[in-house]
Amino acid sequence: MPYHPVLVVGGGLAGLRAALEARFQGVEAAVLSLVHPLRSHSGAAQGGVNAPLGNSEEGKDDTPERHAYETVVGSDFLADQDAVEAMTREATERIFELEHWGAPFSRTPQGKIAQRPFGGGAFPRTCYAADRTGHYLLHTLYQQALKYRVQVYIEWTALSLVVAQGQVQGVVALHLPSGEIETFSAGAVVMATGGAGRLYRKSTNALINTGHGLALAYTAGAPLKDMEFIQFHPTSLYGSNILISEAARGERGYLLNNQGERFMQRYAPRFMELAPRDIVARSVITELKEGRGFDGAYVLLDLRHLGAERILERLPGIRELAISFAGVDPIEEPIPVEPAQHYTMGGIDCNTWGESRLPGLLACGECACVSVHGANRLGGNSLLETVVFGQRAGRRAAELARAGASTSSEEPLKKALEEARTMIEGFKRSNGNEDPASIREEMRRAMWEGVGIFREKEGLEGAVARLQELGERARRLRPAHGGQFFNQDLLRCWELPGQLLVAEAIAGGALRREESRGSHFRLDFPQRDDARFLHHTLAHLTPEGPRFEPRDVAITRWPPEVRKY
Amino acid sequence: MTLNVFRFDPEAGRPPRYDRFPVEAMPGMSLLEALTEIAERQDPSLAFRYSCRGAVCGSCAMSVQGRPRLACQTQLKDLRGEVLVAPLPHLPVIKDLVVEMGPFYQRFEEIMPYLIRRTPPPERELLQAPRERRLLDEVADCVWCGACYASCPTVRQGPSYLGPAALLQAYRFAADSRDEGGREGLRLVDREEGVWRCHTVFNCVEVCPKKINPARAIQALKRKALLGRFKLW
Numbered sequence: 104m105p106y107h108p109v110l111v112v113g114g115g116l117a118g119l120r121a122a123l124e125a126r127f128q129g130v131e132a133a134v135l136s137l138v139h140p141l142r143s144h145s146g147a148a149q150g151g152v153n154a155p156l157g158n159s160e161e162g163k164d165d166t167p168e169r170h171a172y173e174t175v176v177g178s179d180f181l182a183d184q185d186a187v188e189a190m191t192r193e194a195t196e197r198i199f200e201l202e203h204w205g206a207p208f209s210r211t212p213q214g215k216i217a218q219r220p221f222g223g224g225a226f227p228r229t230c231y232a233a234d235r236t237g238h239y240l241l242h243t244l245y246q247q248a249l250k251y252r253v254q255v256y257i258e259w260t261a262l263s264l265v266v267a268q269g270q271v272q273g274v275v276a277l278h279l280p281s282g283e284i285e286t287f288s289a290g291a292v293v294m295a296t297g298g299a300g301r302l303y304r305k306s307t308n309a310l311i312n313t314g315h316g317l318a319l320a321y322t323a324g325a326p327l328k329d330m331e332f333i334q335f336h337p338t339s340l341y342g343s344n345i346l347i348s349e350a351a352r353g354e355r356g357y358l359l360n361n362q363g364e365r366f367m368q369r370y371a372p373r374f375m376e377l378a379p380r381d382i383v384a385r386s387v388i389t390e391l392k393e394g395r396g397f398d399g400a401y402v403l404l405d406l407r408h409l410g411a412e413r414i415l416e417r418l419p420g421i422r423e424l425a426i427s428f429a430g431v432d433p434i435e436e437p438i439p440v441e442p443a444q445h446y447t448m449g450g451i452d453c454n455t456w457g458e459s460r461l462p463g464l465l466a467c468g469e470c471a472c473v474s475v476h477g478a479n480r481l482g483g484n485s486l487l488e489t490v491v492f493g494q495r496a497g498r499r500a501a502e503l504a505r506a507g508a509s510t511s512s513e514e515p516l517k518k519a520l521e522e523a524r525t526m527i528e529g530f531k532r533s534n535g536n537e538d539p540a541s542i543r544e545e546m547r548r549a550m551w552e553g554v555g556i557f558r559e560k561e562g563l564e565g566a567v568a569r570l571q572e573l574g575e576r577a578r579r580l581r582p583a584h585g586g587q588f589f590n591q592d593l594l595r596c597w598e599l600p601g602q603l604l605v606a607e608a609i610a611g612g613a614l615r616r617e618e619s620r621g622s623h624f625r626l627d628f629p630q631r632d633d634a635r636f637l638h639h640t641l642a643h644l645t646p647e648g649p650r651f652e653p654r655d656v657a658i659t660r661w662p663p664e665v666r667k668y
Numbered sequence: 669m670t671l672n673v674f675r676f677d678p679e680a681g682r683p684p685r686y687d688r689f690p691v692e693a694m695p696g697m698s699l700l701e702a703l704t705e706i707a708e709r710q711d712p713s714l715a716f717r718y719s720c721r722g723a724v725c726g727s728c729a730m731s732v733q734g735r736p737r738l739a740c741q742t743q744l745k746d747l748r749g750e751v752l753v754a755p756l757p758h759l760p761v762i763k764d765l766v767v768e769m770g771p772f773y774q775r776f777e778e779i780m781p782y783l784i785r786r787t788p789p790p791e792r793e794l795l796q797a798p799r800e801r802r803l804l805d806e807v808a809d810c811v812w813c814g815a816c817y818a819s820c821p822t823v824r825q826g827p828s829y830l831g832p833a834a835l836l837q838a839y840r841f842a843a844d845s846r847d848e849g850g851r852e853g854l855r856l857v858d859r860e861e862g863v864w865r866c867h868t869v870f871n872c873v874e875v876c877p878k879k880i881n882p883a884r885a886i887q888a889l890k891r892k893a894l895l896g897r898f899k900l901w
Contacts, residue, residue, distance in 0.1 A: 139769065141812050142719040142727045202793040205783030205844065207804045214795035238724060239808060246782035280762050309720045310704075342696045345722040420724075423879075427723055427741050428696075540708035584713040587679050589763040592712035 104273075104516060107133040107254075108504035109497070110289035112261050112274060113316060114140030116237070116489035117468025117496075118295030119244040121457075122253045124497025130504055132497070133254040135276055135287065137296075137311060140245050140255060144297050144309040145489065148237025149348035149420060151219060151229035152486035154194035158215040162226040167191040170228060174484060175661050177223040177379050178477025179621035179631065181329070181639070183657035186455045186473045190484075190491045197490040198230055206243040208232045209417075219353045219417075221482040223379040223668070229483040234350050234420040237486060259285075260594060261316070262523050264292065264323040264464065267515035271323070271463030275516075275523045279594065282587035284523055286516040290504030291463055293496050294320055298447035298469040302606045304544075304551035305443040307339045307346040316470045318601025320451045321608065325461040326641045328472040328654070329449035330605070331612035334480055334622050335556045336445030337383035341401040343428045344443040347421050349482040351404055351438075352376040354417050358387070359403045359437065360395035366402075374668040381479045381622040382668060384442040388556050391441075403437035442556060446485060448476040448622065449609075452641055452654075457496025463503065467496035474639065477656075478621025530596045535579030539592075539599050542573050542580075546606055549573070554610045559626040563614040570610060571648070574603045608642040608649050615651050616640065633663050669693045669744060671702060673714065674754040676761050684761070686752075687711070693744040699753070700728050700739040703765075716765040723877060726811030729756055729818070730765050736815035738877045756818040771827060772814050775834035779856045783841060784849030800845040807840045807885055809878045816872035816882055822865050829865045830857065832872035832882035838862075839885035842892055851896055858893035866890075 109125040111118045114136030125132035134140065155165040170191040175182050202208060202216060209217040209232055221229040232239040248255065261274045265286065273288040296316020300308025321327050337358075338347040352358070358376050360366045370386040371378035378386075387402055396402055406414055411434045414422055418433070425431045425438050450472035457465040457473075468489045475488055553566025577600045584592040618632035619625050638653040669691050676684040689710055691702045700721055707714045719727040721740045728739040731754040733747070759767035816832040817823055823831050830838075838857045841847045857863050863886050872882040 138717075138719050138725075138727065139773070139812075142717075142725040144720065144725075146811075147720050147722060147724050199789075199791075199793050203785070203789040205841075205846065207801065207808045207844070208793075210796050210798045210801045212798060214797045214800075216793050233805075235724075235809065238811070242808070249777060250780075250782045280766070280768075309725065311719050343698075343722075424722060428698075586677060586713055586763075588677065589715040589766050590713075591707070591715055 104286045104288055104513065106288040107131060108290040109293065109500045110135060110274065110287055110291070111293040111295055113295035113297060113468070113470070114138070114255060115143035115145035115295060115297055115468060116241055116244055116486065117493040118293070119248050120490050120493030121293045121295060121467055121497035121500065123244065123247055123251060124494045125501040126251050126253060128498055128501035130501035133256060134248070135256045135259045135261060135274065137258065137260045139257050140248070141241060143241060144312055146238045146241040147309060147346060148486050149234045149346060150221060150350035150353065151231035151236045151483050152198065152240070153221070153224070153228045153481070153483035154198040154230055154487065155191065155226070155228055156195060156198065156216060156218060156230065158211055158218050159227050162218055162228060165226040165228055167194065169226065170194065172661060173224050174475065174481055176666055177479055177481040179479055179666050180637065180663040181474070181477030181620060181656055183474050184659040184661060185657045186475050188659065189455050190475050190487060193491050194487055197487070197494065201240060201243055201490065204243050204247050206232065207239050219350060220377060221353050222349055222374070222377045222383070223481045229353065231350065234348050234418045240486060261319055262597060263519055264319050265516050265519040266323050266461065269462060271461055273516055275519050277594070279589055279591070282590060284520060284527070286520045288513070288516055290507055291465060291500040293457065293500050294451060294464065294466040294470050295468045295493065296470045299605055300444050300447065302547065302550050302602060302609070303444035304547040305339070305344050307336055307344055307443050307445045313598050314602050314605045315598045317450060317605045318598070320459065320461070320464065320466065321604060321644050322601060323461060323464070324644070325459040325464055326452045326643045327449060327605070327608050328452035328641050329474060329612070329639050330609045330642060331616055331640060332448035332478050332622050333444060333554070333609065334380055334446035334448060335384040335442045336380055337387050337442050338404050338440040339443035340424065340429050341439035341441045345424055345428050346445070347404060347424070347438060347440055349380070351406060351418060351421055354409055354413065356409065357405045358383070359405050360390045361397050362395060366390050366395065371668040378668040379479055379481060380445070384556055385624060387442050397439065401439040401441045404440045405437040406433045407435070407437065446480055448472070448478065448480055455495065456499040457492055458499060465496045465500050467492040478623060527593065530580065530583040530593060531585045533580055533582045536581050537576045537579045539580055539596050542577055543599060543602070546570065546573055546603060550606055550609070554613050557624055557626050558613055560614065563610055566610045567607060567614060570603055570607045574600065574607070577603060604644065611649050612640045612642060612651060637663060669747070670750050671706070672750055672752050673765070675764055677763055691744070697744045698740050699732060699742040699744060702744060703739060715763040724811060726813030729813040729815045730754065731756055731818070736818040736875045738813060738815070741877050756814055758818050758823050759814070769814060772817050772831070772833070775830050776812070776837055778830065779834050779838040780849070780853060781837045781841070783844060783847050784853060785846070786848045794846045796845050803843045804840065806880050807836060807843060810836055810880055811878060813877060815875045815877060819871040819875045821869055821871065822867060828861045830862050832866070832886065835863060835866070835889060836880065836882040836885045839889050842889060854893055854896050857889055858896070863889045863893060
């Protein structure tokens, strides 16, 4: 069985950065990736990555402290301030490093990295590469992974984490092309599997963002944190829900209702379209509910006043997407947009070095909750999180792997392999009749309708009950396709029960939190309630379902204040 | 609408065949959504790659009516009647629409696809003028989908040719004002299996879903290679 001192699960930005860092620390690291790393969802990030470089005249007074403060306000004071300060302190170094590795950032006239304003920030702080920043950064890190010969197991998906004597020993994984199952023994396992957007009916996420990685950690005994905080992006392409970057508003695009009115003036008169995403998303839904949308379903994002030259230079990618997927050229017509699930603020509970509460298991990127985003993530902070905390998790994983002279026996790994084989045979020979596609669809609907942008007690209770019922039905799945090669049906069956558990952690957390904070908006409790809820939510998996537990927020410098834009 | 989808399962010991799947083309539906619908409702054994569904990850390249395209970027409304859906040519089939991409990825590794620097990095970013950065527009957008590789007649003739995608990648670094790889990088493509095998058929330009022009990049590399030789004399 292959052994790697550091084994990273997930080949997106966070995972690649973690693996590279382990290499830099002199420890061998391998990446296990469900898709070729360049297919990771990181590549879909458009707008940019935040760092207080101060490269423009308007931004020259920017500092890590300003960046941290605005991140904390954006998070509605739920972010851990020590974690935020670590992130903003290290931002500049991580960005320059990416640039030195060849990331093709857009440039100022002086040749410096160009920066644009983003929601919730008082300075132009978002470093960008046209509107394909994620694509360029992902390619840059993959190039470095090739250069430093990081071994990547492509199209291997982790089926389970192996825990013995309270310590993670490795993973059992399936090679999709060959159908081969193998155990990977590891000194430390770093989860970097991204978010869980596909638990929702409408999501900007890639189809591979099923939440499977979160489920693996959760079922192995690592608690999830703050799962009720789900970001809804205000501007996804109407119908397909493909992301239309916040950069479009950063470049001063307008949001218009069916009266031709810039409706944000009613909700955030100071920041207008550049208020944080939670506020803009709720404003859009309010417009739609009050009959000021188009066909009751979408509003318009108007870029025409920017002119063809600026659109072609700064937003070529979203122009291409609008043309390909909506038949609309933003130079000539406004883009129809609607809110959709976009980001999972919560995740595997971990500290600022990526360590989860399960020894030997670390996490970084969207699947982790450090927490730097709190109740609402600012645009441009997720790419930053991947490289800052990817680097940190890689470093700590290397230290742990070096310290723990792997004396663990192979027995638990062999046993886990046998269990996985038995489960796969069980799926193939099942005598159930439930169709995984319909259960998944019902789950996505329950989440969208009950645990969406606006929430209230009854809807949340309904969603929890529905998810439990679907969990029961998922025990009786019809037999999976029995084929050996590239059997995606088997994978979909394997993932489904875990997805339902993660969904229940989200819905249960949202039901418990009787207040409105950041992305979590309760119609029945529309105010933030610091007295009762200025704390994180930890979800532990028990045989009876999730057990929730509060955890204090780390407040170092900024006591909670009213969040106003 | 009917999709005629290439089917092959190495386990079955049967020759490949085409299966006909009726599809109800909803407004705005992509070919990828139609395939997903088939896998969920009609035949769960159907295999195809997917990820972003927004034409940025390059997973779902396949041959549609004989032309390499991204399934997610292909709208059903632009297709008529009986639609032929097959795996990308020039690469071995693993199952159905899934091909072994290894030989294609291998080509990239041959050209050292990363920025080469010899001087130590400065404290801040390396400066790059906007006009220098503009040279990377388009050429850095490649998503490694393989559509150009699959459309190239020279690739068809033999597997040794680097192919348009890897050569475009080589040009991406040759064109970067920050790259100090210089002649070393160029040597990797200035050979028979490199730029000189391109016969400027321009299929790659035709099929690129990101509207990139690999042929132009290859011509630019040829010029650089020639100039490099003159300098040696």
